């Protein structure tokens with residue numbers, strides 16, 4: 497029988513450590529013994545030592561020294577490889593903490609969480625992976641969001657709301673681009689990903705952090721209505737900062753009226769106040785999950801990071817989180833916030849586009 501695991505890990509090792517000559521393994525357990533047998537014959541990067549908190553007890557694995565994390569500098573390695581399948585993510589997080597600035601290499605980050613049956617041909621659970629009909633994939637959402645027809649739907653929807661200068665300017669830009677490029681125009685922003693996702697999947701529960709005058713919310717509602725879905729429940733969190741971005745920001749009654757204009761008249765749960773104070777109560781029940789979440793409220797580095805980090809654990813399978821303004825001229829650090837948060841939440845496929853408008857990032861949960 498072919499051992500899938502040996503071949504797979506050798507491939508990952510060769511690919512990720514191309515051009516690297518000296519590495520250390522982090523973790524000196526059974527996995528490292530197995531890994532050394534698998535990768536030593538591959539002739540690529542040489543393992544010079546293992547690093548483990550229990551170095552004083554273990555001392556040696558397959559002829560290599562085991563040292564404490566504080567001895568890393570003496571090893572003169574170019575990378576540290578996470579050597580565990582059972583606690584891979586925890587060990588990775590710890591490595592980032594104790595080896596700042598060092599290149600850390602993972603071997604299992606694209607797979608369902610381990611441990612795996614190393615004798616088998618395939619990883620445990622591969623037969624239980626989500627089928628293509630069960631969760632929309634990222635490419636489907638992105639391709640619909642990019643469509644010119646989606647922009648026409650956005651124009652139709654936002655034209656029905658109470659006018660304001662910001663939307664007028666945005667829609668003017670949409671119209672000009674459609675005139676100029678026609679159906680070849682491919683463009684993506686928060687509004688288009690929300691409309692596309694709502695149309696494709698008819699989410700049942702939507703959490704919006706940052707609603708302001710209801711533009712993004714109107715697009716989610718309109719997308720559901722276009723798909724013939726009328727069961728959407730909405731939770732809207734906003735601090736209703738007066739005169740936000742130079743336009744009145746009147747609050748819940750105004751937003752509820754705006755939604756009626758697009759044909760959505762179900763009660764909306766408004767959570768007014770800063771998410772720094774309100775999210776912990778909203779999430780006090782572990783069962784509080786959402787199919788779609790927008791994070792577009794607090795634009796400070798710490799505030800946006802806290803919002804994103806909390807909501808990422810509340811997305812249902814196939815659900816999407818949208819994070820706006822990753823390249824906004826006044827908030828350019830928001831791209832870094834995305835990169836600092838999302839890789840630590842497993843099971844998402846992510847899309848980042850900093851080039852269109854103020855930049856958008858989305859993540860869809862596939863496991």
Ligand SMILES: C[S@@+](CC[C@H](N)C(=O)[O-])C[C@H]1O[C@@H](n2cnc3c(N)ncnc32)[C@H](O)[C@@H]1O
Pocket residue numbers: 686705706707708709710711712713733734735736737740745769770771772790792793794795799
């Ligand atoms: C950029 S606007 C939202 C725009 C909306 N998503 C759209 O596309 O139509 C940001 C909103 O977040 C709100 N906000 C700012 N800081 C907040 C905080 N700490 N907690 C909750 N809401 C906040 C502001 O009052 C404002 O209404």
